[in-house]
Amino acid sequence: MGLEKILVAYDGSQASTAALDLAASMADGNDDMRIDVVNVVAVPLLNDEQLNSFASVLDLMERDAEGLLKQAVAHLDDAGVENDVETFILNGTDAASEIAKLAEQGRYDMVVIGSRGLAGIKGYLGSVSHKLLGICAVPVLIAK
Secondary structure: OOOOEEEEEOOOOHHHHHHHHHHHHHHOOOOOOEEEEEEEEEOOOOOHHHHHHHHHHHHHHHHHHHHHHHHHHHHHHHOOOOOOOOEEEEEEOOHHHHHHHHHHHOOOOEEEEEOOOOOHHHHHHOHHHHHHHHHOOOOEEEEO
């Protein structure tokens, strides 16, 4: 059984670009493999009044996310990925949980995410990638 559908988490960082490159290399020669890209906009826990005040900021953050996803699709195009790429912008207080939910609901075969540098164990994996490893029902591949 080969991989048919991969979800890549992308935030514009060097590590997430490495995740795109890894997914593109996995799709090399397999025109049937689907690569989709997700960006999670972090939304703090707010009450209704605070949420109304935050709406314009959230709108700006979502526009930034759209730009990042366009950048990711262009990067995949440059890497030779010729299939259509679907993009997702998710909002939530916990990026790992949102990615895990999408991976399960979308029936992805794998999630590819970049690592990032912090101290300790999280320094090797990154906080979102580390949490995703523990909660995601599908395999998670971390690009370094």
